Amino acid sequence: MEELFRIFQVDAKRAAEIKTTPDEPHIHDFDEMIIGVHGTLEHFIDFDNHTLNSPFISFIARGKFHRVVPHNLDDNYHLWAIRFMEDFLPGASFELTPTYHLSSGFELPRDLFFKRIVNTCEMLHFEMEQPTPNFAVVRDLLKALLTMSTAEQQKHAARHRGDINSQNSTYIAFLQILEENFRRDVGVDFYAEKLFMSTRNLNLICQSIIRKSVSEIIEDRKIAESKKLLTGTDKPISEIGYEIGYNDKSCFTNAFKKKNGITPSVFRKNMQKLLS
Known part of the structure; x- marks a missing residue:
């Protein structure tokens, strides 16, 4: 590994x-x-x-x-x-x-x-x-x-802070709002409203800067947090899924497997073996 x-x-x-x-x-x-x-x-x-x-x-x-x-x-x-x-x-x-x-x-x-x-x-x-x-x-x-x-x-x-163009300023603001809210069951509309813009414009900014949609970035943040919890805690998988905004275990498991090719339980076992 x-x-x-x-x-x-x-x-x-x-x-x-x-x-x-x-x-x-x-x-x-x-x-x-x-x-x-x-x-x-x-x-x-x-x-x-x-x-x-x-x-x-x-x-x-x-x-x-x-x-x-x-x-x-x-x-x-x-x-x-x-x-x-x-x-x-x-x-x-x-x-x-x-x-x-x-x-x-x-x-x-x-x-x-x-x-x-x-x-x-x-x-x-x-x-x-x-x-x-x-x-x-x-x-x-x-x-x-x-x-x-x-x-x-x-x-x-x-x-050395200089002028920040509006797209970069919006993207950084989005990441800051995301960090405060990614555990909630909210979608792209929520973040666009917080930034006083349309979902289309927010998606265009994210695609321009990181080549990902807003929903992809939100999902990535949730999965990253789940990996941290799977590695660093012994919380049940269903509890971890609920903690990051998934209403049931199957939704979380499916999203995790789609992103990583393995289930949360297999990922946890692999990391426990690596870090033991």
């Missing part, structure tokens, strides 16, 4: 290989965080091209067009890359997207905070190098890394 999480380093040799044979922009089915220790990275994300000089942190949510090209290659070139699937840390993308939506990466000082970030990467790498990694430890370290990076990005965004 190691494909749920991966951490690796990019040194000067690997960076040179990437630069000479760059990928075309592509879409990942995982979330990725890149920590730049030494060197420069040109980043193409959703048709926006920008360059980050180390030290830096960048987050690329799954489903985004993505391409990287390393620059300023020397013997000290060093990046950490961390990739994780939604099942490994349910809900992480929804928690990170409002923070990183307008700026997928930021530069920061080479200070004690950045040293803690690098130390956490080293601990994650060390644990994954063990013959039998403790994935419960890996999850906790990943949570700590994401919490630290998100707090720093929020401070960075507050210092």
Whole structure:
């Protein structure tokens, strides 16, 4: 089950290989965080091209067009890359997207905070190098890394906040309202009314930014929360379904299986086996 999480380093040799044979922009089915220790990275994300000089942190949510090209290659070139699937840390993308939506990466000082970030990467790498990694430890370290990076990005965004176009402003507002209400049995109309717009316009904005409909995003948030509860609690499946807005167990089970290909009970058993 190691494909749920991966951490690796990019040194000067690997960076040179990437630069000479760059990928075309592509879409990942995982979330990725890149920590730049030494060197420069040109980043193409959703048709926006920008360059980050180390030290830096960048987050690329799954489903985004993505391409990287390393620059300023020397013997000290060093990046950490961390990739994780939604099942490994349910809900992480929804928690990170409002923070990183307008700026997928930021530069920061080479200070004690950045040293803690690098130390956490080293601990994650060390644990994954063990013959039998403790994935419960890996999850906790990943949570700590994401919490630290998100707090720093929020401070960075507050210092460098510029003009936000209306579509981005609406999308962020939608995500904030969704976070407060996704457990309720409410549909697209509810969110459109909260944002004083038509369901059509809200759908157009979401399709433009994330290439998903409003109903898909709502469903994704519910399922992500259910995975967190299935992994972190021993609540009955019917109770979990009711808690996130499904009126009966069969509706929840069908929605979960349609999205993941397995039932909630099988998912819970798989995660218990992984984390035991």
